[in-house]
Amino acid sequence: MPNAPSSHLDTLDVVALDMPEWVRKGLALRVIAVLAIVFVVPLFIPWRATVELPLSIVTSEPPRSVRIEGSGPIGSVTASAGQTVARGEILGRIGPLSDHRDVDRFDRAVQAIAGAQASALPKLATSGGALPPLSVGGEVQDAHAALAQAIDQLANYKAYDDAQSDLRSLTSELAEGERQLTLEREELVLLQQSVALASEKLERRETGAERGWVSKDSLGTARAELVDRELAVQRARQGLIERAARIEQLRLRIEGQRLAQQGSSGQLEDSVRQAANRAAGAIGAWRRAHELAAPVRGEVKFPQQMRVGQYLDAGSEFAVIVPRAKGVMAVGSAPDGTGGEIMKAAPVRIFVPGFPVSSFGYLEGRVLRTSDVSANGQYQLVVALDDGFRTNAGIELPIRNRALVNASVVVRETTLGEAIVSDIGDRIRLL
Numbered sequence: 001m002p003n004a005p006s007s008h009l010d011t012l013d014v015v016a017l018d019m020p021e022w023v024r025k026g027l028a029l030r031v032i033a034v035l036a037i038v039f040v041v042p043l044f045i046p047w048r049a050t051v052e053l054p055l056s057i058v059t060s061e062p063p064r065s066v067r068i069e070g071s072g073p074i075g076s077v078t079a080s081a082g083q084t085v086a087r088g089e090i091l092g093r094i095g096p097l098s099d100h101r102d103v104d105r106f107d108r109a110v111q112a113i114a115g116a117q118a119s120a121l122p123k124l125a126t127s128g129g130a131l132p133p134l135s136v137g138g139e140v141q142d143a144h145a146a147l148a149q150a151i152d153q154l155a156n157y158k159a160y161d162d163a164q165s166d167l168r169s170l171t172s173e174l175a176e177g178e179r180q181l182t183l184e185r186e187e188l189v190l191l192q193q194s195v196a197l198a199s200e201k202l203e204r205r206e207t208g209a210e211r212g213w214v215s216k217d218s219l220g221t222a223r224a225e226l227v228d229r230e231l232a233v234q235r236a237r238q239g240l241i242e243r244a245a246r247i248e249q250l251r252l253r254i255e256g257q258r259l260a261q262q263g264s265s266g267q268l269e270d271s272v273r274q275a276a277n278r279a280a281g282a283i284g285a286w287r288r289a290h291e292l293a294a295p296v297r298g299e300v301k302f303p304q305q306m307r308v309g310q311y312l313d314a315g316s317e318f319a320v321i322v323p324r325a326k327g328v329m330a331v332g333s334a335p336d337g338t339g340g341e342i343m344k345a346a347p348v349r350i351f352v353p354g355f356p357v358s359s360f361g362y363l364e365g366r367v368l369r370t371s372d373v374s375a376n377g378q379y380q381l382v383v384a385l386d387d388g389f390r391t392n393a394g395i396e397l398p399i400r401n402r403a404l405v406n407a408s409v410v411v412r413e414t415t416l417g418e419a420i421v422s423d424i425g426d427r428i429r430l431l
Contacts, residue, residue: 050408051342055332055350055383057403064296064321068094070289071314075100077306079319085294091319092306094290098135105132106144107283113147114276140286143279150275154268170254177247184243188236195233198226298323328385330365330405333378342370342409348383349408352397361393367409383407 075093079085093100109131131151134144202222208214294300298321306318330350334342350363368384389397399405 050410051334053332053334053381053407053409055330055381055405055407057399057401057405058329058331063301064298064323065317066091066292066295066319066321067315067317068289068292068312069314070094071312071316072290074306074308074310074312075290076308079294079300081300081302083300084298085300085321087294087297089294090291091294091300092292094292094312100290102132102134102136103140103283103286106134106140106279110147110276110279110283113151113272114280136286138286139282140279143275143282147272147275147279150268150271154272167254170250174247174250174254177243177250181240181243181247184236184240188233188240191229191233191236195226195229198222198229202226292318294321296321296323328388329368330383330385330407332381332383332407334370334381334409335378342367342379342381344369347410350383350385351406351408352399352403353405355391355397360395360397361391363387363389363391363397363405381409383409 072094075095075097077092079089079091085091131144131148134141202219202225205214205219205222209216209219301320301322303317303320312318330348344367346367348365348367350365351357352360352363363385364387365383365385368382370379370381389399391397
């Protein structure tokens with residue numbers, strides 16, 4: 001009978017010896033794998049080296065007040081408290097809405113006139129109803145009347161149509177003259193060819209007369225024929241010169257007519273455009289006095305309840321626009337040991353005192369810039385908040401300007417193993 005084991009280790013030895021060989025090898029491999037998972041794999045886990053810094057919140061813009069330039073009753077309130085509006089968005093209108101509709105129609109007509117080509121202005125002026133009626137008084141009404149008068153003058157410019165008719169007649173006459181000139185040139189070419197033939201005929205008869213083959217009468221007839229044809233060529237040339245001169249005079253007349261027409265109608269067209277520009281300026285001034293627009297993008301707040309029909313004096317505050325926390329920054333400084341390692345666009349987590357992370361989350365941002373060199377042992381740091389005061393949990397935090405917060409800035413991204421080795425190296429260098 002074998003001796004009884006004296007301890008637990010002896011018991012394990014006995015158990016191990018009783019195991020088959022393949023079981024003992026498999027168990028050893030499992031133990032090695034477990035040790036590798038526990039001690040080796042964590043060395044390759046991503047690791048962020050961070051530095052903790054205090055920062056100060058800086059908002060990009062203060063709240064902006066919306067005040068009316070003129071005075072009058074509130075015609076409409078188109079925004080509500082707490083609403084986020086874009087820059088230039090209308091918050092409300094002063095005065096009857098019918099006045100605003102009239103001004104809108106007048107504005108569209110002015111824009112159509114200002115954008116029309118010069119050749120289209122007379123047609124636009126005579127099309128009827130170029131300007132809608134306007135019930136608004138003041139400078140806008142004066143500009144409306146001046147523009148209507150300029151348009152009527154251009155529409156009633158009878159000389160414009162007369163000049164157009166004269167130009168068409170002169171142009172037709174010019175085309176006919178150029179056609180006749182072409183025919184006369186062709187006729188001159190034929191006459192010149194006939195002169196050449198008559199000259200050859202005369203030379204042959206002169207040769208025949210010397211030899212006694214041609215009579216003196218026949219020779220005289222050939223000479224007379226050549227003279228007649230040369231005279232015809234001269235007359236044709238003179239006719240061409242005279243017709244070309246008449247055509248040139250006709251061209252000059254047409255050009256002068258066009259210049260005269262452009263001078264007369266052009267002055268009226270300029271008057272229309274100048275009146276349209278004055279009208280646009282008057283409309284802009286009227287809108288500034290009667291339309292309340294947001295000066296910046298942000299949240300609307302009303303200092304008091306605004307009701308339709310409520311009368312507001314000039315300079316009264318209608319609303320306050322609180323700019324959205326877009327472009328909000330946090331500024332601070334980092335010591336020499338870490339500030340130089342912070343890279344641009346490095347991730348930043350910002351923790352706001354009084355708002356626990358477990359309930360509210362944290363703000364996220366990126367390093368916007370750092371100073372190139374340290375001053376008094378500190379690097380200046382500017383952080384841009386990705387989503388303003390909205391945390392990663394989707395909660396908007398009511399943070400005031402210059403509020404102090406705590407930030408965790410990533411200085412480098414590595415693995416746990418590299419971080420341990422780097423830390424050991426730093427400790428050795430300090431020894």
